[in-house]
Amino acid sequence: MTGRLKKVTVPLIAILIFLLLWEALVWLNGWPNYKMASPSDLWPAYTRYWELFLVMGWQTLWRTVAGLLLAVVVGTAIGMVMGFSRTMRDGLYPLLVGFNAIPKATVVPIVALIFVGAHDFNTVLIAFMISFFPIAVSVSIGLSTLEPEYRDILRALGASQTTIFWKIALPKTLPEFFGALKVSVTLAFIGTNLMEIVSPHGRGLGALFDSGKTNSDYPLMFAVLIALALLGIILYYIVVGLEKIFASWAERSPH
C-alpha cells in the first residue's frame, strides 16, 4: 500500500470500526432509541431531513468560519501587541485570562440582549470570543521568545522593525500560530452551537438539535452531533493543509 493511500484508508477504517463498536454497544444492551440511538438509526434521519441538514449545516459553517477569521485577525493583533511590548503583556494578560475564564454560556444571554435580533452577528461574536484566546497567547509567546540573535543579525545591517517582523518574527511564529488555530477551530464550533442552541428562533445545526430535543426525535439529535463532528473534521484538515503550505519547515523528518 502506498503511503498516500494509507493516509486515507487508515482513518477511514478507524471510523468504520468506531461505528461498528457503537452499533454493537447499543444492540448488545438492547437500548431503546430514546436512551441512545445507534448508527443505523442515523441514516433515516439524514435522508428525511437532508435539506435541513444542508441549509443548517451551511449556516453553522459560515458563521463559525467568520468567527474564526475574526479571531485570527484580532487574536494576532493582540498577540503582536503583547509580544512586542512587555508593559502591554503585563497589563493585558490578567484581563485576557479573566475573560477566557468566564464560561461563554453565561455571556450568550448578555450578548443576545445587547444585540437583540442580530442572530448572525451574535453567533459570530460568540464564536470569536471563545476562540481568539489561544491565538493571542501563541502569537505573543512566539514573538516574545524570539532569540535576540535573530533580531541582531538583521538589526546590525540596519533593518527596520517592520522588516524584522516580516522576515523573521512572523514566519518564526507560524508553527505556534497553527497549533493554536487547530484548538481554535473546534472552540469556534462550540461557540457557534452554544448561541444556536440557546437563542430562540435560532438557525444552524444547533437549532436543529434543539428542535430534535423538543420533538423527542433522538436519532435526529445524534445525527446533528455527527454532522457537527464531520464539519469539525473538515475545517480541522483545512487548517492542517494550510499549515503544510506555510509551516511545513517546522516538521522534522525522523532521523
Next chain:
Amino acid sequence: MTALIEIKGVRHAFRTAAGPLRVLDGLDISVEEGGFCAVVGPSGCGKSTLTRLIAGLMRPDEGEVWLHGEQVRGPRSTVGMAFQNPVLLEWRSILKNVMLPLEIVPNGLRGKAAVDRARHLLALVGLEGFEDKRPSELSGGMRQRASLCRALVHQPEVLILDEPFGALDAFTREDLWQTMHELKAKEPFTGVLITHDLREAIFLGDQVVVLSGRPARTQYLMNIDRSAPADLKELYTAEAAERLTILRHQIEIAQGRAPEEAKS
C-alpha cells in the same frame, strides 16, 4: 596603515534593579585594515557587549568606537556578524539563508548575481551541493559554515564573530579554523573574534587582547606575526606553548587568581 576599527576609552554600565552594573571600564582596541583581533577574557567580562558596540547595536556611555574613520552611532550595513548559535532561519534553504543580508543592505546584489555570490561562498566553505537543504538537515559544523557565509555575503568591511565555534566538537572546530584562514585569503575582511579558546585565539588572531574581569579593560596585548600560511602544526611548537602560557597567566590575573606582577 590606518586602523579600521578604533575603540577608545570605552566605558559602559547596564542599568539593573540593583543599580548600575559596570561591564566595560576603559577599553582600548585598535585593529588595522585586514587585521584579525582575538579577544579573550573571563566569563561575563563584557565581551559580547563589545561586539554589540562595534556593530552599532548599542552605544557606549563613554568613549568612542570608530570604523573606517567614521564614529559608530548606529547599525551599519558594512558589518557582518556570526554568533555561537548559528541562528539560521529554518523556513529558508541554506542558499536563501546566506542571501538574507543582500535583501536588507542598500545596493545589495539582486537576482542571479545574489545567487551566484551565495553559491560561491558556500563552495568556498565546502557546502557545495547543500544549497537547497534546510538548516535542520545539516550538522552543527555545517550550519556554522553557512552562518559564516551569511556574515560575509554582502562583503562587509568588518566581521564580528562572537564565539562562533564554541559549541562545536574539537575536530570540527579545528576544521573551521582552517576554513577561516582560507576565507580570509579569498575574501579579505577585518575581523574581531570573541573566544574562550586560547589556541583558537593564537591560531586565528594577529593580535590577541586579554580583557580583565568585570568591569573589563584592556589588560594585555599580544601581537602575532601572520606572514606565513597558517598550519595547525604551529599550535604544537614551543613558540605556541610559550604564547599559551603567557595568555593562560594573563587570564588567571583577569580572574583574580594570580597576583598582578606580570602586568606590563
